[in-house]
Amino acid sequence: MSTILIVDDDPRFRTQASDVLGSDGFVVVGEAVDGASGLEAARSLQPDFVLLDIGLPDIEGFEVAQALSINGPPPFVVLTSSRDARAYGRRLANGHFLGFIPKERISGAAIRALVDRG
Amino acid sequence: MLDWAISNRIRAVLLMTAGALGLGMLVGNAQRGPLALGTVLEVLVGWSFVACGVFIWSRRPANRLGRLMTIVGFLWLLGRTMTLVPNPFVYTAGLWLTDLWAPAFALFLLSYPTGRLSSRADLAIVAVFLFVTVPLEFLWFLFLVLDSGLNALGIAPNESAAHVIDTIQRVVISIGAALLVIALGRRWVRSSSPVRGRMVPVLAGAIAILLQSTSWIFFSSGASHELLDDLIFLSQIAIPIAVLSVMLRSRIARAAVADLVVELGQTPTLARLRDALADALSDPSLQVAYWAPNQDRFVDAAGEPVELPDDGTGQAVTMLERNGVREAAIIHDAILLEEPGLVASVASAMWLAVENDRLTTEVETQLQEVRASRARIVEAGDLERKRVERDLHDGAQQRLVSLSLELRLARNALGEAGDPAVRRSLDRAADEAMAALSELRDLALGIHPLILTESGLGEAVESLADRASVDVTVDVGPERYSPAVEGAAYFVISEALANVTKYANATRALVRVRCLADHMTIGVTDDGIGGADPRAGSGLRGLADRLAVLDGTITIDSPIGGGTTVSATIPTLPPMPPPVPARYAATHLDDTMDE
Numbered sequence: 207m208s209t210i211l212i213v214d215d216d217p218r219f220r221t222q223a224s225d226v227l228g229s230d231g232f233v234v235v236g237e238a239v240d241g242a243s244g245l246e247a248a249r250s251l252q253p254d255f256v257l258l259d260i261g262l263p264d265i266e267g268f269e270v271a272q273a274l275s276i277n278g279p280p281p282f283v284v285l286t287s288s289r290d291a292r293a294y295g296r297r298l299a300n301g302h303f304l305g306f307i308p309k310e311r312i313s314g315a316a317i318r319a320l321v322d323r324g
Numbered sequence: 325m326l327d328w329a330i331s332n333r334i335r336a337v338l339l340m341t342a343g344a345l346g347l348g349m350l351v352g353n354a355q356r357g358p359l360a361l362g363t364v365l366e367v368l369v370g371w372s373f374v375a376c377g378v379f380i381w382s383r384r385p386a387n388r389l390g391r392l393m394t395i396v397g398f399l400w401l402l403g404r405t406m407t408l409v410p411n412p413f414v415y416t417a418g419l420w421l422t423d424l425w426a427p428a429f430a431l432f433l434l435s436y437p438t439g440r441l442s443s444r445a446d447l448a449i450v451a452v453f454l455f456v457t458v459p460l461e462f463l464w465f466l467f468l469v470l471d472s473g474l475n476a477l478g479i480a481p482n483e484s485a486a487h488v489i490d491t492i493q494r495v496v497i498s499i500g501a502a503l504l505v506i507a508l509g510r511r512w513v514r515s516s517s518p519v520r521g522r523m524v525p526v527l528a529g530a531i532a533i534l535l536q537s538t539s540w541i542f543f544s545s546g547a548s549h550e551l552l553d554d555l556i557f558l559s560q561i562a563i564p565i566a567v568l569s570v571m572l573r574s575r576i577a578r579a580a581v582a583d584l585v586v587e588l589g590q591t592p593t594l595a596r597l598r599d600a601l602a603d604a605l606s607d608p609s610l611q612v613a614y615w616a617p618n619q620d621r622f623v624d625a626a627g628e629p630v631e632l633p634d635d636g637t638g639q640a641v642t643m644l645e646r647n648g649v650r651e652a653a654i655i656h657d658a659i660l661l662e663e664p665g666l667v668a669s670v671a672s673a674m675w676l677a678v679e680n681d682r683l684t685t686e687v688e689t690q691l692q693e694v695r696a697s698r699a700r701i702v703e704a705g706d707l708e709r710k711r712v713e714r715d716l717h718d719g720a721q722q723r724l725v726s727l728s729l730e731l732r733l734a735r736n737a738l739g740e741a742g743d744p745a746v747r748r749s750l751d752r753a754a755d756e757a758m759a760a761l762s763e764l765r766d767l768a769l770g771i772h773p774l775i776l777t778e779s780g781l782g783e784a785v786e787s788l789a790d791r792a793s794v795d796v797t798v799d800v801g802p803e804r805y806s807p808a809v810e811g812a813a814y815f816v817i818s819e820a821l822a823n824v825t826k827y828a829n830a831t832r833a834l835v836r837v838r839c840l841a842d843h844m845t846i847g848v849t850d851d852g853i854g855g856a857d858p859r860a861g862s863g864l865r866g867l868a869d870r871l872a873v874l875d876g877t878i879t880i881d882s883p884i885g886g887g888t889t890v891s892a893t894i895p896t897l898p899p900m901p902p903p904v905p906a907r908y909a910a911t912h913l914d915d916t917m918d919e
Contacts, residue, residue: 218726219722219725219726219729222726222729222730222733223729225733226729226732226733229733229736288721288722288725289717289721289774290762290765292765292769292775292790293765293769293773293774293775293778294774294775294778294779295775295779295783295784295787296779296783296786297779297783308725309729310724310725310728310758310761312729313732
């Protein structure tokens with residue numbers, strides 16, 4: 207069973223994502239509301255995955271992902287947003303993350319598909 | 325005002341009369357003995373005054389000077405001719421007329437070039453000459469003893485009394501002549517150098533009359549020095565000719581002034597008006613005073629009060645009025661009045677030029693204001709687009725995401741259990757929610773492409789290309805520009821690619837953005853059917869307006885069957901270097917998927 211940390215400032219989404227991923231076989235080990243607390247939680251919880259919103263209130267998701275890649279074996283980062291990939295263009299092409307899934311398509315299957323591709 | 329225009333007939337009569345009088349003088353003198361050079365010169369003096377006077381009179385009927393010169397010439401000729409007639413009355417009248425020539429000559433000198441006396445001092449000088457030639461002359465005639473017995477007024481012959489009066493006359497007229505020289509000399513000193521040139525003939529005339537009158541004091545009655553007289557006659561012949569030539573020259577100058585006005589019309593400013601007027605009128609002493617209605621006085625360009633000169637200072641004032649409202653006063657050399665209306669017409673023309681310049685500046689200022697406000701409107705529009713996009717993202721988009729997830733959760737919870745109709749209904753609802761979200765994202769992207777502000781034109785165009793229905797080659801560098809330029813360029817490309825998709829029936833398109841030193845060029849070319857009409861539809865019109873805000877332009881080349889090329893140019897500041905590449909440099913993950 208893979209562990210996952212959900213980092214998003216929208217409590218409704220955290221609950222829904224938690225429910226969706228929980229039912230898809232992930233263990234949601236924690237939730238964080240912004241980039242700073244997300245980094246803190248990732249350090250202490252050492253999850254296998256981090257579901258990371260791009261538009262966080264403090265630090266942009268891309269930068270959180272980069273920070274997570276430093277120090278020790280990084281978790282797989284899955285970026286998400288209520289915007290779709292077109293809003294981010296090439297920035298999604300490569301970086302310290304596994305991939306991008308728009309929020310409404312979040313599922314265990316979608317995350318595993320990213321792992322399989324990576 | 326009297327019309328002093330002179331007809332050809334009167335002119336002919338005057339000239340012929342002067343000719344006849346002169347010939348009479350010559351014939352009369354010839355009968356009395358060998359003709360002296362002085363006599364011939366005397367006739368020429370008269371003819372010179374009449375001929376030049378009549379000429380100026382016919383050319384400048386409004387200027388008294390021509391008439392005055394004609395009178396001076398006739399007094400000279402008539403008086404001298406009449407003294408040849410052996411009749412006491414004619415002789416006496418002739419002698420008197422000959423001497424009355426002096427005040428007329430003084431009047432002519434002092435009223436040059438306008439034909440009008442400009443001060444009381446001038447009038448006083450003429451009065452001195454009149455005093456000598458009217459009351460003193462009369463007194464002199466009463467006592468004058470003539471051997472010929474031709475003195476019609478000699479009722480109390482007294483040789484010594486006549487001599488005393490004669491001497492007084494010579495002294496007083498010399499004083500008058502000296503005053504004349506001083507008055508004209510002062511005027512000359514005060515004048516600017518070009519005007520001084522025009523003053524030369526009258527100054528010479530004044531000096532001549534001074535020499536003549538003083539010579540009368542030193543040489544005993546009736547026996548003046550012949551050579552001096554001849555020289556004075558020569559100068560008196562030259563004076564009218566010189567005056568005439570000055571008048572003719574100023575006619576030419578007037579044409580040059582007209583050219584100058586045209587020339588000045590292109591670059592006048594209020595500050596340059598004075599210099600321009602001074603140049604055009606060859607009067608360095610010229611001043612322009614502007615009427616300040618709130619101060620009820622004239623001020624100069626710096627706002628300092630200006631006193632208008634009094635008469636007799638050699639300066640004159642020409643008022644400029646428009647619609648009956650006084651606007652300015654030109655203070656200039658009085659000699660410029662010799663050209664009637666010259667100062668006013670030149671100044672008015674220049675004033676118009678200045679006014680034109682002021683209006684142009686005003687319009688330009690307004691244009692700049694309009695441009696600035698247009699830029700602000702576009703900027704405000706862009707900000708509003710950003711806000712709407714953010715609102716969509718934070719509001720409706722989030723809710724639809726939530727709804728989609730909730731429907732999926734419900735569907736998952738139901739599993740394979742429950743009513744199949746409910747399951748199908750949930751599936752359809754989830755699909756609908758996804759479709760709504762997709763449409764909403766398209767809308768948001770059209771309103772404001774976040775990628776443009778986040779990642780720049782290059783990536784934003786790549787994103788557009790990805791969505792296009794044809795194969796789009798993107799040749800856009802990573803440089804960043806101002807938001808306004810990026811926005812305008814993006815919307816040009818977006819609109820052009822949308823048109824390629826909608827109308828061009830193309831298979832390929834090329835988007836190329838080049839950044840040059842001070843501008844950006846945009847080209848969107850397709851291999852479609854061409855024949856696009858740039859006037860059709862509001863999209864391109866809107867783009868042209870948007871580009872115009874940035875002083876950019878857009879052109880469309882769309883020959884039928886030859887594809888379409890949309891070209892735009894936007895002036896830019898030098899582009900900013902692209903952000904440090906690969907901020908999120910790939911390490912272990914190279915390939916990702918969008919969804």
